[in-house]
Amino acid sequence: MRSAVRAWLDDHWDANLALLEWRRLLAASGWGAPSWPTRWHGRGLPAWADDVVAGEIGRAGAVGPPVGSGMALAAPTILAHGPDSMRERFLLPTLTGDVTWCQLFSEPGAGSDLAGLSTTAVLDGDEWVVNGQKVWNTSAHHADLGILVARTDWDVPKHRGLTYFVIPMKQDGVLVRPLRQMNGHSSFNEVFFTDARIERDWVVGSIGDGWAAALTTLAHERRFGAMGRPSYGARGGRALDEARVEADRHFATYSWYPQRAGRVDLLAGQIRAKDLASDPRARQAVAGVTTKQRVAGWTADRARAARALGRQPGAEGSIGKLAMSDIARDAARAHSRLGGAEGMLRGGDGALDGVIAEILVSVPAQSIAGGTDEIQKNILGEKSLGLPREPSIDKDLPFNKTARNG
Numbered sequence: 001m002r003s004a005v006r007a008w009l010d011d012h013w014d015a016n017l018a019l020l021e022w023r024r025l026l027a028a029s030g031w032g033a034p035s036w037p038t039r040w041h042g043r044g045l046p047a048w049a050d051d052v053v054a055g056e057i058g059r060a061g062a063v064g065p066p067v068g069s070g071m072a073l074a075a076p077t078i079l080a081h082g083p084d085s086m087r088e089r090f091l092l093p094t095l096t097g098d099v100t101w102c103q104l105f106s107e108p109g110a111g112s113d114l115a116g117l118s119t120t121a122v123l124d125g126d127e128w129v130v131n132g133q134k135v136w137n138t139s140a141h142h143a144d145l146g147i148l149v150a151r152t153d154w155d156v157p158k159h160r161g162l163t164y165f166v167i168p169m170k171q172d173g174v175l176v177r178p179l180r181q182m183n184g185h186s187s188f189n190e191v192f193f194t195d196a197r198i199e200r201d202w203v204v205g206s207i208g209d210g211w212a213a214a215l216t217t218l219a220h221e222r223r224f225g226a227m228g229r230p231s232y233g234a235r236g237g238r239a240l241d242e243a244r245v246e247a248d249r250h251f252a253t254y255s256w257y258p259q260r261a262g263r264v265d266l267l268a269g270q271i272r273a274k275d276l277a278s279d280p281r282a283r284q285a286v287a288g289v290t291t292k293q294r295v296a297g298w299t300a301d302r303a304r305a306a307r308a309l310g311r312q313p314g315a316e317g318s319i320g321k322l323a324m325s326d327i328a329r330d331a332a333r334a335h336s337r338l339g340g341a342e343g344m345l346r347g348g349d350g351a352l353d354g355v356i357a358e359i360l361v362s363v364p365a366q367s368i369a370g371g372t373d374e375i376q377k378n379i380l381g382e383k384s385l386g387l388p389r390e391p392s393i394d395k396d397l398p399f400n401k402t403a404r405n406g
């Protein structure tokens with residue numbers, strides 16, 4: 001496979017093409033998404049092929065598919081649930097980066113209890129009319145499209161009245177308001193829908209079956225974690241230049257994500273810089289979190305191996321996500337111990353140009369985004385350990401008969 005993809009890149013990679021033109025070539029060859037079916041721009045190869053091929057594309061200095069919630073969340077959900085008309089419409093422009101995406105799931109009254117959401121879509125002739133509010137929607141301020149879960153039936157129990165849509169973000173009925181976070185960044189938004197419109201057939205899966213599609217998205221979200229920035233080196237060429245601009249734009253939103261993961265990589269340098277390498281408590285703190293990170297790396301390897309065997313994302317996703325929260329918190333504690341009061345100073349006055357202070361106010365996000373720690377524990381308890389389900393008083397009641405959010 002490596003030699004096949006190398007040979008194809010030798011013949012076709014041309015840094016002077018427009019980025020879109022290059023990605024269309026890549027998609028037509030099936031090497032852009034090798035694990036997707038041949039009918040849908042892939043090669044029908046096992047899931048492990050994606051990593052192998054991405055490695056070869058990187059080694060050739062070429063540009064691969066775009067990173068972001070399009071390829072990570074929307075595409076796998078549309079691939080899994082269809083229908084074909086949606087695969088036809090959205091998979092190729094997602095793979096080429098022609099459209100960008102955001103995730104419109106959480107609401108002020110529905111986060112962990114996502115199925116309790118109340119944004120409503122009503123069919124009116126050939127269009128769905130959407131009203132309601134979402135919140136914490138990363139990148140909604142520059143996305144073209146959103147994956148939206150909305151209530152289409154209030155007379156059935158909450159999990160059964162949901163539908164999963166694709167909604168165009170750039171329309172009059174959609175108002176996006178950025179939120180300012182305590183670390184000073186502004187990567188997510190409130191999104192208000194006032195008679196927003198969706199074409200009748202822009203439904204993923206089927207009407208009323210949105211919960212199944214949402215679970216697919218959430219499983220992929222747990223598995224993906226932090227996305228790495230592709231390195232395009234210093235070479236010139238139109239495709240590379242445009243890919244750098246695309247990556248700059250995308251990663252501007254995520255510049256604090258390494259800090260939210262705790263920056264374990266900085267601890268060894270910090271313990272030396274602070275002359276604390278012989279302090280047993282400082283050593284213990286750094287060694288402890290470094291050990292946890294190694295172990296989590298092996299869990300991630302196990303998840304990758306499971307994926308390579310073609311298994312759907314499973315318990316490893318929740319275990320890995322919990323480990324990331326735990327490591328982030330331990331790393332923040334270790335940074336506090338090493339940095340002392342200086343660690344609290346922001347900007348140029350602070351330790352490592354304020355990076356330590358940014359770590360301390362960013363790590364709480366790690367245990368919330370993509371499902372909180374408590375929710376991961378519930379998933380593991382119920383789905384993996386077979387413990388009794390959490391008591392629920394509203395699971396079987398029609399949604400319009402349940403008490404909601406006060």
Ligand SMILES: Cc1cc2nc3c(=O)[nH]c(=O)nc-3n(C[C@H](O)[C@H](O)[C@H](O)COP(=O)(O)OP(=O)(O)OC[C@H]3O[C@@H](n4cnc5c(N)ncnc54)[C@H](O)[C@@H]3O)c2cc1C
Binds near residue numbers: 137
């Ligand atoms: C960095 C970041 C990026 C995000 N990006 C997006 C995005 O792009 N799109 C999007 O739709 N959302 C996004 N979110 C929102 C995220 O999915 C929600 O914040 C998360 O699901 C928690 O929901 P909530 O904030 O409403 O908290 P709540 O659900 O109100 O939880 C409050 C507390 O109660 C606990 N709790 C709740 N239910 C239970 C239970 N059954 N058992 C035990 N404890 C419980 C929780 O663990 C938590 O500690 C993002 C969040 C963050 C932090």
